[in-house]
Amino acid sequence: MLFVPIYLTKRRLPMAMHRLFVRKRPEFAYEADQVLRTLREDLSIPAQSVTLYKRYDIEGLDNKDLDQAKELIFSEPPVDQVFTDLPHEEGAFVFAVEYLPGQYDQGADSAEQCLSMLTLKQGYQVRIAQVFSIQGPLTEDQKKAIKAYFINPVDSRQATMFLPTSLQLDLEEPQSIPRIDGFTHWNQDQVDAFIKEEGLAMTLADALLIQDYFKNQEGRNPSQTEIKVLDTYWSDHCRHTTFMTELTQVTIDKGRFNSPIEQAYQAYQEGRKKIYTTKTKASSLMDMATLATKELKAQGLLGNLDESDEINACTIIVPVDVDGQEEEWLLLFKNETHNHPTEIEPFGGAATCLGGCIRDPLSGRAYVYQAMRITGAGDPRTSLDQTLAGKLPQRRITQGAAKGYSSYGNQIGLATGEVKEYYHPGYVAKHMEIGAVIGAVPRAHVRREAPKPGDVVMLIGGKTGRDGCGGATGSSKEHTMESLSSCGAEVQKGNPLTERKIQRLFRKPEVTQLIKRCNDFGAGGVSVAIGELTDGLDINLDLVPKKYAGLDGTELAISESQERMACVIEKDKADLFKSYCDQENLECTQVALVTDTNRLVMHWKGSPIVDISRDFLNTNGAKQEQVVHIGLSQGPSYFAQKEMPVTDFKNQWLSTLSDFNVGSQEGLLSRFDSTVGAGTVLMPLSGKYQKTPVQGMVAKLPVRHGQTNTASVMTHGFNPDLASWSPFHGAQFAILLSVAKGVTMGAHRQDMYLTLQEYFESLRQNPHAWGKPTAALLGAYQAQKELNIAAIGGKDSMSGTFMDLTVPPSLVSFAVATAPVDRIISPDLKGTDHRLILLKLPRTFDEAPDWRAFKANCDLLQKEIDEGRVYSAYTIDEGGLAEAITKMALGNRIGVKIDDYAGTSLFDANLGSFLFEVDITAVNHLLEKEGTQVIGVTQEEPVIQWKDQVISLDQAQAAYEGTLQHIFPLEASSTKEACPLPLYEQTSVPILGPKSLEGAKPKVLIPVFPGTNCEYDSARTFERAGAQTDILVIRNQSIADLEESIQVIKSKLEASQILFFPGGFSAGDEPDGSGKFMATLFRNPYLTEALEDLLYQRDGLALGICNGFQALIKLGLLPGGHVSPLREDSPTLTHNTIGRHLSSMVNTKVISTMSPWMSAVKTGDIFTVPISHGEGRFVASPDQVSTLAQNGQIATQYVDYQGQATMDARFNPNQSVYAIEGIFSPDGRVFGKMAHSERCGHGISKNVPGNHHMPIFESGVTYFK
Secondary structure: OOOOOOOOOOOOOOOOOEEEEEEHHHHHOHHHHHEEEEHHHOOOOOEEEOOOOEEEEEEEHHHHHHHHHHOOOOOOOOOEEEEEEOOOOOOHHHHHHEEEOOOOOHHHHHHHHHHHHHHHOOOOOOEEEEEEEEEEOHHHHHHHHHHHOOOOOOOOOEEEOOOOOOOOOEEEOOOOOOOOOOOHHHHHHHHHHHHHHHOOOOHHHHHHHHHHHHHHHHHOOHHHHHHHHHHHOOOOOOEEEEHHEEEOOOOEOOOHHHHHHHHHHHHHHHHHHOOOOOOOOOOHHHHHHHHHHHHHHHHOOOHHHHHHEEOOOEEEEEEEEOEEEEEEEEEEEEEEEEEHHHOOOOHHHHHHHHHHHHHHHHHHHEEEEEEEEEEOOOOOOOOOOOOOOOOHHHHHHHHHHHHHHHHHHHHHOOEEEEEEEOOOHHHHHHOOEEEEEEEEEEEHHHOOOOOOOOOEEEEEOOOOOOOOOHHHOOOOEEEEEEHOOHHHHHHHOHHHHHHHHHHHOOOOOOHHHHHEEHHHHHHHHHHHHHHOOOEEEEEEEEHEEOOOOOOOOOHHHHOOOOOOOEEEEEEHHHHHHHHHHHOOOEEEEEEEEEEEOEEEEEEEEEEEEEEHHHHHOOOOOOOEEEEEEEOOOOOOOHHHOOOOOOOOOHHHHHHHOOOOOOOHHHHHOOOOOOOOOEEEOOOOOEEOOOOEEEEEEEEEOOOOOOOOOOOEEEEOOOOHHEEEHHHHHHHHHHHHHHHHHHHOOOOHHHHOOOEEEEEOOOOOOOOOHHHHHHHHHHHHHHHHHHOOOOEEEEEOOOOEEEEEEEOOOOEEEEEEEEHHHHHHHOOOOOOOEEEEEOOOOOOOOOOOHHHHHHHHHHHHHHHHHHOOOOOOOEEOOHHHHHHHHHHHHOOOOOOOEEEEHHHOOOOOOOOOOOOEEHHHHHHHHHHOOOEEEEEEEEOOOEEEEEEEEEHHHHHHHHHHHHHHOOOOOOOOOOOOEEEEOOOEEOOOOOOOOOOOOOOOEEEEEHHHHHHHOOOOHHHHHHHHHHHHEEEEEOOOHHHHHHHHHHHHHHHHHHOEEEEEEEEEEEHHOOOOOOHHHHHHHHHHHHOOOHHHHHHHHOOOOOEEEOHHHHHHHHHHHHOOOOOOOOOOOOOEOOOOOOOOEHHHHHHHHEOOOOOOHHHHOOOOOOEEEEEEEOOOOOOOOOHHHHHHHOOOEEEEEEOOOOOOOOOOOOOOOOHHHHHEEEEEOOOEEEEEEEOOOOOEEEEEEEOOOOOOOOOOHHHHOOOOO
């Protein structure tokens, strides 16, 4: 249901209204250039030029404060131009786009917060629109096409060009929730018509069950809210109704490839007899998905499985070494889909996919530290005129979804370790958007107890809005052209900055030990998040914090969000719990009471609008029954289709590399921050050249204090083409591939657990359609039994249908284990004259894996890795040996000479086989093992050679990177111009006074603003260097909080020797521009004075990295050394020229040591350090650069492999002028740099060679000794 706000005719008097138009100066108008390219190339529209304006409507700001805000908040003088009226362009086609009312706008929210920091007042309203001004000979149809492309009606609308008199929306007071008169006496046709009229997801059988309940047990008609709550509570999304449907009959056609399905079904039936000895259990998809785990548990094989009554994520108990001592931790992992929301609104859908995925382990009190993104799309090269009516273009979906997911993860501070997109025509029906995350927490920090009557439920985090209403039911329905036009309220805009606050709160054991039970606000909002906590609840919806007025009780009951938690707390501990929330700048409200009534009761406006028996809720709706038929796979087997004799080696090889599902996705994955948290063991791309993709992700567990050598390993397995041929074989190989990839990275299969993602078409009552997930789950069941590896969790999505299109039968397997960091290896070839060993996986006659051989292969490879004989390893996937050899070779540009006899299997589908690198001393004993063969030798010459045919690595790389280059460019356009600067040898630093602390540790103040996400990494690095750190959260829930924060900062700054501005996304880098929270607050006169005192009266130091560097620039502390206003000609940091976030390792060279921060390094030293930023391009005039160089203020430059500073975008990715990476203030006390030198440590980024440890933190600490 689409909710539309109703406005009162009588309005209160408006406050002062202002309108600003902000556009980039021509040399910085990268976004406008991208729009122009889109118009010309994608829409074939003859546009001549594009100008973009950010339009800010601001209410409540006086003229004096507006003058300040123009240049501090709404623009940046060096890169922006500001107008109070839209500049007139003769003949231009002009229109504006804004979010629909009720959609969360992070930019407007951040602007309002910045204004409060600037003025120490509240009550501001900001509305943002994007204004397009397009020049060119455009027809009316072309203008309509442009609007249709850039305005997604699901979340946006065309904005009026008139200035409103007020931004205040005086929404009509919502009416009382009505009872549905006559419901208990309707006939079946009336009930069915009601379902359709209300757009409910429930079945007719569900509705009739509800009718019977209210008629015979409650003796009344239900309220509108009760119907909506039950529709949500029993939705497929929340209660897996499809998976719980009883399968009354399963028939399987006879055939060669179906024989293993029959065997698996028979084993499943035998397993049920063993497990269900004392009760009757219906056969269902859910039972098939969970039975193997029950059997393995009964056999005593799951000793470290953690189980509780809480509904959180998959959880296992793992030993973790902390400073040499073993601790017991909980490892939590989860996968989640947002297929429907991403299909209709790519950015918001994908962003909230990750936000929703984080919620589950976070509700288990785990610190979530690494993420994976697995997606499915149609061909993104499809032209606009070939796009189906009612659908967004595939290119827009895949680009928008990548932007949304990365935006959320980058802001919340979650390292994304693997990104993989699969391309298949079936995903035109509906995009596949899967997020998977992993988190951990010391077991002693988690308290789990059953709630008792009298306990209270505290709601923490974000506020409720209309966005997200119907998300659970919307994702449970198949969609048509008509339904896509009415589901705007089903998509939310996430707020990662708020969820980050919950992450911080739950990292404190004194907080988590107060929580008896916790649930996240996933699909269903209050009704499910609080409703699931315990049997008896009395919820006061009037206490639920709202984003805006006008929400009725139904909306308050069912609205989903990413950044809210419901926590059960003992009543006498509620105030203490709230005080901890206040410390983290989190809103906390008591909204419910635990009762002994065994009923879910919700009050709104003083009256009960929901009052339902828990026993009825727990029925999960009407019992559903279904017959299943598993047909024969069509055509030759997937493996037979892949058999390819060598007829034209070079063309076949290059063709394989350019395949959509084999080609490089570097331009996609490099927009995801892969190193935040300073725990990433393997970068997503390996080798000196960072070109070998890693087949999974590895990160150290998030130990807050101390060092650990324990890492988690997560991998995935999936092949859409194989699954389309046979869902059974697809599921088996999905699990096999996920396990195999873990083994090639250094994990042991015996330590692994699985979680599965099922994504299938809408099954309706079609037995053949039901046969697809049934076959897939039988394949997964058999794989688990063969490997003794349990799938202890999963997620199903059964709505992958649009009209007559269906998604491929998608069962994606995720495997998780822990392993010591020192055992982890990467897939890039390490040296020359090494041997490549193929450990082939045979298949049976019916094309199933030979499980005995696979286990033997795993054990052999594990032993070789454990004993240090394997340099690199790769699991062969879709592209066979050609893919594996090329990808392994590119990382360090090591060539391979393939043995002549290997040609028989170069292009075959050797799925799950192992290819690994050893030296000559390991070969002889390996050849004694069954199934091993040497298939090649590594060589210095960068070519791939077979017999007399040669492919250069340059040719291979061009084919490999060319397919998606237009969709996801790898790098910005650039010259290869060198830009060396002379080394500055002077090292003397003026000393103003006594600096020795006489043995005491220097104190480092680390302020945490909304959006900061590097505070833990930075504090840990300073502490390792010998400092004492003080992490201070800036509180701005009220003006009193803000004023108190200013006083606390000032007092702590007076007691500190170092001020450190950490990285992150200050205000989410909104409104357009970075570092604004920090720069705005520190312009407060009290803080400016304290900062000057620290630097110039007490001989202190200041450091800023990434977002912190941006803040130092925006304050004027760099390069000038004092807080000062920015001018049009001021040096600044602005958007990368590629127009997106960049994350990789870069080489930086020390140019000057004229700073206390550089006492432990020498000029000319080169460090390989991670970057992760969207606004890292340093800009200054040639004269300014010359002055900075003469003064020794240019600290570091981006350099190539030869140590030469360059404008080549491969080495200077953000295109900083003169390749400048970091600068000093005139006396060297203030240092700012973009690259994250704090993200280092033993085993971190171990697959990219170089010196990762830049000792600036040690230098700063040493200054005070």
